[in-house]
Structure formats: structure tokens, C-alpha cells
Amino acid sequence: MVNRFPVTPRTTITDVALLAGVSKATVSKYLSATDYYVSEKTREKIESAIKELNYYPNALAQGLSSRRSYAIGVVVASITNPFYPELVAGVEEVIDPAGYTLLLGTSAENSDKEADVVRTMIQRRVDGAIVASATMRDGSVQKLVNAGINVIVASRELARPLVDTVVIDNRLGGRMAAEHLRGHGFGRAVFLSGPLDVLAFRQRFEGFRSVYREADSAVHLARTSELAEATEAAFGLLRDLPRPSAVFAANDTLALGLMTAAHTLGLRIPEDIALIGFDDIWVGRIPGVSLTTVDSRARQVGAVAAGMLAERIGRHPGESRNARKPPERHVLAPQLIVRGSCGCS
Amino acid sequence: MVNRFPVTPRTTITDVALLAGVSKATVSKYLSATDYYVSEKTREKIESAIKELNYYPNALAQGLSSRRSYAIGVVVASITNPFYPELVAGVEEVIDPAGYTLLLGTSAENSDKEADVVRTMIQRRVDGAIVASATMRDGSVQKLVNAGINVIVASRELARPLVDTVVIDNRLGGRMAAEHLRGHGFGRAVFLSGPLDVLAFRQRFEGFRSVYREADSAVHLARTSELAEATEAAFGLLRDLPRPSAVFAANDTLALGLMTAAHTLGLRIPEDIALIGFDDIWVGRIPGVSLTTVDSRARQVGAVAAGMLAERIGRHPGESRNARKPPERHVLAPQLIVRGSCGCS
DNA sequence: CTGAAAGCGCTTACAG
DNA sequence: CTGAAAGCGCTTACAG
Known part of the structure; x- marks a missing residue:
């Protein structure tokens, strides 16, 4: 030849x-x-x-020969949603010094893309994967596991404890927000949320409802938590009568949607509507926004997930069945960040 | 065995x-x-x-054997700076349907990390790389090229036309912002910028100065364009006397820093200070922010860069010297986005 | 349209 | 401490 x-x-x-x-x-x-x-x-x-x-x-030859790619896959729903870059930064922080390369996958809304991402991670023989996409189905995670990939689920949960998980206590976070609102004297509040089949939203709602019970509480849903959809949903919410004077949004983007809609309708925050979000994306710190919110600690979640993954990989180099050690669950505490939108200052 | x-x-x-x-x-x-x-x-x-x-x-075996990894490296300065995720999304948009996997590299400020990223891309035998980090030295790009990797430089330029480049017309963008400010009747304006050895900033400044000439124009520098540093620098600027009544910020994060500082000092925007930013990160659309800015078209830049890269790879599969076709330069037009911070509404 | 065989560039028991 | 050789899982001229 x-x-x-x-x-x-x-x-x-x-x-x-x-x-x-x-x-x-x-x-x-x-x-x-x-x-x-x-x-x-x-x-x-x-x-x-x-x-x-x-x-x-040549890393390809090394990987082929040693059965260790030193690559880890990170799959997020959308890279332009500021929550995810923060989480990715946390992952990078620990993965990087350990000599791993980051393969980025976006699952989008699209279930075709989701399947592509899974296939890619398997074919590239990543040593591990961190799945942080709320929209990814449990079956996709299962596929990764079946392929012998160490996976950690971050900022979400699976129906069954299949793999290591790192999350914040969403219920507690919801309760903190609701209690703060109640402390302001609001007898009624509305929960503005994305789809409730996303577990995190449901749990935040549960926390909320543990404070604002039964008839007192209401939910208003957005189709997704994109800013445009959120704004649309918020318009609906703000036209409902009686108009709520306090809103707890299931995440900050939804809260920003509410701000946008309120502004258009000539309603002021916090004077006309008190608002609390969830996540603490950096935008909330800007004076004109000044969003009171619950810190979901994206960066730490990413870092902890990466740490757990590194440990798993160390234990089971190459292809593992995640077998040895039972799935672990790491729960971080959320934190209320008080700024102007709730009416505190 | x-x-x-x-x-x-x-x-x-x-x-x-x-x-x-x-x-x-x-x-x-x-x-x-x-x-x-x-x-x-x-x-x-x-x-x-x-x-x-x-x-x-097994993609490793396929890559080793075919000398084609179907991986492309994208290096950005920081994933948490919202400009970059937008650009990455543009890259993904075209790279993804073409069957490529995205390796993400962050160069940070750190020149060690920069060297690591370069090494990683070479060892992993990426088919191509998109370098969008303003802080990465030309020598690093040169190394990639020497290693036979097709590289496209996006949203920045090299001193010498070594590789394909896609940028917006920064000078024009600077001019548009300045002319708009002058149209509002401001005889004097200050340019709030990051380091002027970043070419994009310098060009924006040149555009600005073509409108506000000589003694009329002034620059005020921040060490980096992180929000915290920007805010710090903005404090300095706002305490200078005479206080400027119009500011053009070299990017949106700097503009947000100015907003933050102004707010703390009890100065209102646009009443006390008219402000225009650059980039059009999505935050500017939020009502409380309402930032007038120049769209630097991050997403399109990413998409165009990816397209050019795909073409290069098609032409020179495997290792190439980028030799055949001379470096191309693709220039996109910036666009003024008028919102509230300049005093228009 | 299909197959045999060499080769891609490494790593890893094993033997020394 | 060092090396010979097999093998990792594919692809690709070449021949049929």
C-alpha cells in the first residue's frame, strides 16, 4: 500500500x-x-x-489504545440561557485541571437533537457525561448508562435513582421565596412557571404552596421559559382579575418576562407587583433590574457534579456499569438574595 | 496476550x-x-x-484511521460573558447538522490555559478551530496553523492575515453610535473602553473619534470588561469633572457597569447621562435596562465562521496547511439598536 | 458490489 | 529500567 x-x-x-x-x-x-x-x-x-x-x-490513538478518552460530555438545554454557561463554568473549573476535554452538547427542545447528542457522546467514548438539560428524557440518560458511560445528572432529577445526582433543595427554595413574600404582607401570590412536568418547577411550586395554601395560591404557566414565551404568559397573568400583587417566578427568565410585560402595561415593580425569581443569573444584579431571587448555585452544582464524575471515572476507568457504588445524591442549599423587586428597599 | x-x-x-x-x-x-x-x-x-x-x-478508531476527527474546537475567552454563548450558538447551528462535534475551550485571561487549549486542540486532531477569544495571542493561532489545523478567527483580527477572518465593521459601528449621540445634541462624549490593545475596542474608538474629534473626545479605560471592573472604572469616569453627559461604552458589559455606578451615585440614565453600548446582548432588551446599543451580530459571526470552516475542511480534509486558497475576510455590518438609554424615548 | 490485508498511532502485559 | 509484539477498532486502496 x-x-x-x-x-x-x-x-x-x-x-x-x-x-x-x-x-x-x-x-x-x-x-x-x-x-x-x-x-x-x-x-x-x-x-x-x-x-x-x-x-x-495523537489523542485519538491514545484513546483507542487505552480505552480512555479523557473527554467528558456536558449536555445542556441551551447555551444561551445564562443559567447553563454558569454551570458549565463550574464543570470546567474542575475538569480542566484534571486534564479532561469538554465536549459540549445542546439538546434544545428537539428530541432529534437529543438523540444525536446521546449518540455522539457514546461514539466518542467519553469517559463520563454530565447531563444538565431539564428537557432531556430519562430514557436518553439510560442509554448513556447502558453504553457504559459514567453519568452525573446535574440540576435535575430522574424518576428513579439511576445515577449520581446533584441538585439544590428546590422545595426549600420555593418555601423561602414564598415566606419572604408573605413576610411583606401579601395574602395572595401567583406562581409563574414553565411546564410542571419539569421536576424542579414542580418542587419549587410545592415549596411555594406549603406557604400559600389551597385557594390562596395559583399557578400560571408558560409553554417554555424563553424570554419571549415568558413575556407572553406574563401578559395573560397580568390581565387576570383580580390582578395579583405578588408573583413568584419559577426562574429568573420568567421573572424578566414578567418585568417586560408589566412595563408594557404600565405596571411598576415592586409598587404594583412584588416579584421574586429563581436562579440568580447575573442580570438580576443590574440596578434597573434589581431582581430578588433564590440563588440556585449553578456554578457550584457544576463543580460538584464534575467532582463526583471525576471520582467515578477514577474508580471505573474505561467502560463501567456504574456498578460498584450505589448512586449518590448531593443536595446544595439555595439562598435567598434580596434586592429591590420584592419591595424590600 | x-x-x-x-x-x-x-x-x-x-x-x-x-x-x-x-x-x-x-x-x-x-x-x-x-x-x-x-x-x-x-x-x-x-x-x-x-x-x-x-x-x-468507535469515533476514536474512525478518526485515527481516516484522519478526520469530525470535531471542531471553539475557543472563547469566557463562557459566562453572554457575547460568547451567542456566538457559540451560531457555530453550533451550522456545525451540528454537518455532523461535527464541538470541543469547547476557554482561554480565560490566563496564558497557561491558553497554551493548554492549543495543545488540546492539536492532540485531539480537530478538523478545524474557531478562535473567538480576543485575549488569545497571535502566536497561539500560529501554532494551530502550524499543526495543520484549519482555523477561522471570529470577532477579532490578527496582525497579519494568516487565516480566514469574520468580523463586523467595528469602525462603522463606533461611528454610528457617535453620530447618534451627536444627533441628540451632545457636543462632548466619553468613550468607556476595555484595553485598547484589543483591536475591536481600538477600532470602535476610531469610529467614535471620527465624529467626536480631538479635544472633544475622551477615553476612559477599564482593566478588563468584567462587570465588576467596569463598574469600578465607571465610578472613576463619573467623578471626573466636568462629568460627561454622554457615554459610549465599547461593549454592553461596560455599559452595564456604567449603569451600576450611575445608579449608586444617584445619577439617572438617560436624564443625567445618555448611554450607548456595543454588542446587543439580550439583557439590554429588559425594560429596566433598555440599552441603546450597536448589534455586533455574535450569532451571525459564529454561523458565518462555521460555514467558512466547513468549506475549508471540505477542501482540505485531514491535515492541511490552509494553503490552497488565500485567507478570506468576511465583514458583517453592525446595526444600531435604539432603546431608552440614549434618551430617544 | 464485496473482501483480504495493511495501516492509522498509540498502550500494555510480558519477558528480560 | 527497556523493548518486541500484539492489539485497540476502524478505513482504504486494491483486486476481484
């Missing part, structure tokens, strides 16, 4: 071995650093050969 | 070939779809074997 590829050949481990006057095996051992010892003299020879040849080991 | 890895073996192309009663080569041809023809009968046999065995081709 001659000249299969008419391209500039890259330098390989063989070139390095030749120049250093040692075997490929020895170069490989030098590269892996930890596991094997290499004498000082050969180490030096190898190092200078690598430098001279400007050699970069 | 017996039992090298005590792990559940995954199903391989050999298993599929065996079950389907054909050779690995034929299965491979079926998998590649486009290039080869496979008879209807064998196609069916292969398909059912794949389904029965739940087979997923």
Missing part, C-alpha cells in the same frame, strides 16, 4: 523513538508519566527529541 | 460483520454511506445486525 494519504505526515511516536534512540514503548512510558519509571538519561533524550520534532501525541 | 482489560467488551464492527455475514470492509462502507454502494440485501442485513447488537462505531 503506497501513499494512502497525500497529506503532510505528522510526526509520530515512532519518529520520536527513532530520534531519541529508544523504543516506542519507552516513549509511551515517558508520556504517561505516572505509571512507569524512565531513567534520567533516556528522559532527557526523549524530551529533546519531542521538542525538536514538535511532537504532539 | 490475554484479557488486557477486565471490562465489559463493547460490540465492534467485527461483531456486526459476523452477525450480518459480511466483511468488516463492507460494514464500514455501509457506515460511510456516501462514498460506496452496498447492495440492498446486504444493507438490510447490516442494519438489522447493528440494531440487534446496539452497535455504535
